[in-house]
Amino acid sequence: MYLSKRNRSGILMIAVCLLLTACGVRFDMQDQPRYKAYKKSEFFADKRASRDFPEGTVPRGQLRDNKAFFTGQIENPNPNAVVQTTTDPSGNTLVSSFPNAIDEFPIPVSKELIDRGQDRYNIYCIVCHGPVGAGDGMIVRRGFVKPPTYHDDRLRNAPVGHFYDVISNGWGRMSGYAAKIQPVDRWAIVAYIRALQVSQDPDRALKMNTSPGAEAPKTTADKPATTEGGKTQ
Amino acid sequence: MAQVFNKSANNIARISMVMVVVLAGTAFYAYTQIARSSYLTGRYVEKQQPVQFSHKHHVGDDGIDCRYCHTTVETTASAGMPSTQTCMNCHSQIWADSPYLELVQKSFRENKPIEWQRVHDLPEYTYFNHSIHVAKGIGCSSCHGAIDNMPAVYQENTLQMEWCLACHREPEKFIRPKSEIFNMQWQDSDLSPADRDKLKADYKIRSKEMLTSCSVCHR
Numbered sequence: 001m002y003l004s005k006r007n008r009s010g011i012l013m014i015a016v017c018l019l020l021t022a023c024g025v026r027f028d029m030q031d032q033p034r035y036k037a038y039k040k041s042e043f044f045a046d047k048r049a050s051r052d053f054p055e056g057t058v059p060r061g062q063l064r065d066n067k068a069f070f071t072g073q074i075e076n077p078n079p080n081a082v083v084q085t086t087t088d089p090s091g092n093t094l095v096s097s098f099p100n101a102i103d104e105f106p107i108p109v110s111k112e113l114i115d116r117g118q119d120r121y122n123i124y125c126i127v128c129h130g131p132v133g134a135g136d137g138m139i140v141r142r143g144f145v146k147p148p149t150y151h152d153d154r155l156r157n158a159p160v161g162h163f164y165d166v167i168s169n170g171w172g173r174m175s176g177y178a179a180k181i182q183p184v185d186r187w188a189i190v191a192y193i194r195a196l197q198v199s200q201d202p203d204r205a206l207k208m209n210t211s212p213g214a215e216a217p218k219t220t221a222d223k224p225a226t227t228e229g230g231k232t233q
Numbered sequence: 234m235a236q237v238f239n240k241s242a243n244n245i246a247r248i249s250m251v252m253v254v255v256l257a258g259t260a261f262y263a264y265t266q267i268a269r270s271s272y273l274t275g276r277y278v279e280k281q282q283p284v285q286f287s288h289k290h291h292v293g294d295d296g297i298d299c300r301y302c303h304t305t306v307e308t309t310a311s312a313g314m315p316s317t318q319t320c321m322n323c324h325s326q327i328w329a330d331s332p333y334l335e336l337v338q339k340s341f342r343e344n345k346p347i348e349w350q351r352v353h354d355l356p357e358y359t360y361f362n363h364s365i366h367v368a369k370g371i372g373c374s375s376c377h378g379a380i381d382n383m384p385a386v387y388q389e390n391t392l393q394m395e396w397c398l399a400c401h402r403e404p405e406k407f408i409r410p411k412s413e414i415f416n417m418q419w420q421d422s423d424l425s426p427a428d429r430d431k432l433k434a435d436y437k438i439r440s441k442e443m444l445t446s447c448s449v450c451h452r
Contacts, residue, residue, distance in 0.1 A: 032357040037311035040348070048346060123298040127323075138295050143327050175322045180304045 068106040068211065070183055072164030090146045092172050096154050101161030104211035107184065109191050117192030120185045124177055133196045145173055150193055151200045160207075163190040269391060276392075279385040280350045284336050292417065293381040299373055299415050306373075310362040314349065317341045352386050353377075360452045369436045370408035371400075374417050381417040401444040405433040 035041060035049035044051070053059065064070040077100035084097045107113070122131075130136040133150035140146050148155070167186045170176035181189070194208050271277045291297050300306060305313035317340045324334055340347045355361055366376075373380065378389025390396050400407050406421065408429055413419045424432070443449070 029358040030356045034357070036357070037309075038314055038351075046345065123300045127295075127297055127301065138297075139323050139327065142295065142323075144323060145326065173326065175318060175325075179316065179318070180301075 066106065068102050068161075069187075072102055072161035072168070073100045074102055074161075088148060092145065092148055094148055094154065095162075095171075098159050098162045101159040101165060102211070103159040103161065103207065104209050104214075105160055105187060105191065106211055106214050107187055108210050108214055109208060113188045114191045114195050116185065117188035117190070117195070120181060120189050121192050124181060125189065128174070132200060133193060147174065150197055156197055156201070156204065156206060160187075160190050160194070163193055269393065274388070274391040274393060275354075276388050276390065279387045280352045282350055282385070283347055285333055285385075287384045288380045288386055289382055289384045299380075306363045307367050308364050310364065312363045317347060353388055353392065355392060359450050361450070367414055369404070369438055370411065370414070370432055371404075372409050372414045372416065372419055374419060375400075375407050375409075375421075379417060397450065398445060401449070402441050404438050404444065405429045408432050408436065408438070 037050055039049040040047055041049040067073060067075060081099035083095045083099065086094050086096060088094055121129075125133075126137055127139045128135070128137040128144060128147055129150070130140070135147040135149045150156075164186055166174065167181065167189060168176055168178045168183075177186075191208070194206055198204075198206055267273065292299070302315035302319055303312040304315075305311060317337060320334075320337050321341050324337060328334055329338075336347060339345075376390060380386065405426070406429070409416075409419055409421075409424065410432065413423075438444075
């Protein structure tokens with residue numbers, strides 16, 4: 001049978017297409033050559049398509065210059081300040097002096113903030129610290145070292161900046177939660193911890209005041225996580 | 234000239250006409266069933282993961298909130314996969330020397346992510362965002378099923394377009410109060426239809442026509 005050159009190349013193209021299909025090459029839109037969260041990348045050495053910010057860069061509008069709000073520390077903290085520590089029966093190292101922590105909330109404390117704090121506390125903290133902060137959470141019952149209770153004089157008198165610092169950077173066996181909890185949510189949790197402390201000792205007045213110049217956070221990155229118009233869920 | 238067709242050809246022709254319709258119908262029905270089968274959709278197929286992580290244990294037994302690990306489910310399109318650090322928050326002490334955790338320890342030591350197998354793999358011509366569903370009152374278990382009872386996670390639903398549309402046409406059948414989004418025990422019957430209609434209004438969920446517009450999911 002005679003085939004023209006054009007026919008022969010046509011048959012070859014069909015054959016190649018069939019072969020590629022058989023080999024599993026898909027020319028469709030199911031898997032597009034673009035990156036989505038957590039996709040694998042062959043381009044980057046660590047194979048992660050989700051990249052960190054390059055070191056030393058600041059995303060627009062997220063310059064964290066409000067030191068009190070973002071670190072919970074006083075304006076000029078003394079890096080060499082000596083803190084007094086003791087060790088409790090579980091082997092936790094406890095601090096009892098807090099030279100660098102701020103003593104006043106850097107944002108206004110409202111009912112909404114405490115409610116948000118309760119919501120976040122019940123996700124991230126309750127697992128170890130327990131529902132009222134007595135250090136009897138489920139993970140402790142499963143064998144994790146018991147954290148100290150919030151309900152002793154040491155932590156009742158501790159400045160709010162100390163709690164913020166521990167949430168952000170961890171302490172002892174507790175890891176830092178900076179990657180999981182936004183700064184404003186950390187302050188919300190601190191406010192809720194104060195509320196818990198009041199709940200277990202209602203006769204004592206606890207310091208819960210806001211610093212005079214405190215404003216509600218301005219940039220979107222500092223606002224409570226929500227999807228509609230800045231309203232706290 | 235002799236007859237080409239025997240007299241029986243009349244019946245054969247009639248039966249053939251009926252059979253063509255019956256066979257085509259059967260074939261079409263078979264196609265619709267095969268297209269919805271777990272063989273093609275991956276529904277109910279347990280995925281083997283590099284680490285034998287059990288949601289049944291961590292959610293069902295330990296009562297850890299979904300958001301402890303899936304931190305960004307309320308704010309971004311992706312629900313968020315936990316970093317190895319998240320595992321180590323507890324497993325630095327609990328079961329720290331278990332052979333099941335060897336890969337987790339290795340990942341932590343070498344600072345390399347664990348390569349989890351994706352269970353819910355939407356085609357990339359669809360746009361999906363977790364945060365809007367959570368914000369509008371759709372709970373985890375509505376789509377993901379009883380995760381708190383899954384030792385190995387599988388896909389509870391087909392993830393086919395007809396499944397998406399079933400809810401986009403009648404979201405009021407599936408919405409819950411904000412406080413119950415992460416409640417794995419929630420049943421749609423826990424709320425009366427009237428209350429659900431009210432919730433739909435409160436959430437300002439858009440009309441069926443808007444929600445089923447092509448560009449809502451294909452953008």
